[in-house]
Amino acid sequence: MPDMVELDEFDRKIVAILRREGRISITDLAPRVGLSKTPCQIRLKRLLAEGVIRGFEAVVDPAKLGMEHVAFTQVRLSDTREQALQEFGAAVRTIPEIEECHMIAANFDYLLKVRTANIQRYRAVLGEKLSRLPHVASTSTFVAMETVKE
DSSP: OOOOOOOOOHHHHHHHHHHHTOOOOOOHHHHTTTTHHHHHHHHHHHHHHSSSOOOOOOOOOOGGGTEEEEEEEEEESOSSSHHHHHHHHHHHTTTEEEEEEEOOSSSSSEEEEEEEESSSHHHHOOOOHHHSSSSSSEEEEEOOSSSSSO
């Protein structure tokens, strides 16, 4: 597990603002956190270097991309030794339809968030990709009817 990074009030303000407004300029960010531009920029570079901020990305509207279907797939593995977990994790990272993958403490091993265009495409992904992941013993699917918060 990575070491937790010590953050002061200024760092926390920078992170909070950037989580909502990732494209804000240093010129606009600095006064909002109570710093001048140079110290703000130094702090931002440190937060990036230390991995507190891992990067910046565009938040897209999946509906406008024709990717409205969301399914949550429970996965039970046939083998949960470390090597099997690593193989499963590596394979999951190669499947673009899997938006999230979480190891779960439950009666199954992983929970996947899978986004596709429709139920037919999900069925194909399930049969062609998810069921063929290393060490998969069984899957169970829950289809999201509405996204309330992402």
